[in-house]
Amino acid sequence: MEPPSTCPPDLDGPTIDIVVADPGWHRLIPNAGTIVRRAAHAAGMEGTIVLSSNRVVRGLNGRHRGKNKPTNVLTYEHPAPEIILALGVVRAEAAAQGRRPAHHLAHLVVHGALHLNGEDHDHPGDARRMEMAESRILHRIGVPNPWKRA
Template sequence: MEPRSSRPGRAPAETRAVTAGPRREAPPEVDVSVILAAPGWRAAVPRVERLARRAAEAALREAGRGGAITVLLAGDRELRRLNGRHRGKAKPTNVLSFPGAAPPHLGDLALALGVVRREARANRRPTHAHLAHLVAHGALHLAGHDHLHAGEARRMERAEARVMRRLGLPNPWRGAT
């Protein structure tokens, strides 16, 4: 073969690059910080900070969004306080999402250890899988998803299932009623 020639039926590399189709953009920059406020999380979920970070990153990538999120892994008492202050409900909840004030900060998530463990047990799911699902759920909220209407809820559930599949975890909606 002559220099700079190609095999029959094959275009030179320079031509292939130009005609290969639209260029893919680099994925948006994602920055997830995890704050461990309740040490019991480490006993409940091995490598909990890593799992929370991976779940948030996967959810933002699923939504095609970049930005920064902080995940607070707290206890029930802290979530009861936050839920009372911001939603007027005097009880802990599994996850709260707080939208950020300005880009690139998308917002903050807070999760309650006791609530997450009780819900996982009640639904016969591993605690680590339930945590990942709730982090993904909260991150999708910060990325613009919602579930106020049936169509929105279905789209969000599908996005959550895709995130869980990417993490190698079970679909939280399979078998749900």
């Protein structure tokens, strides 16, 4: 098994550390580090983003949320802001939605960053506000609105 790779550090703006824990991300989205960094900066996030596997995310989701299955994105506020994404789930969702994996990745990074900023989607009004914020941020980085139906 290869050790996780890291992307070069930020030179200006908020500090974003990117860890590619599953090398499959490089095959799915060769410029994943750049996409993640742009999305995180656009959302005003500072912290760590881990591009991981379904197996790791399933374990974390089971341990911390009581759900023994992988999910697309997990966010943690403590001890430091962190977003963890599951490669297989992201790949499958992008395919099912007919979206580019890179666009779906950017969307999920923005989604996670908004969660870290206190946004949530538990109620319809909250969900709509969060969707609108996501689409505004994604528009700024040239990613199509994920909520707009063709």
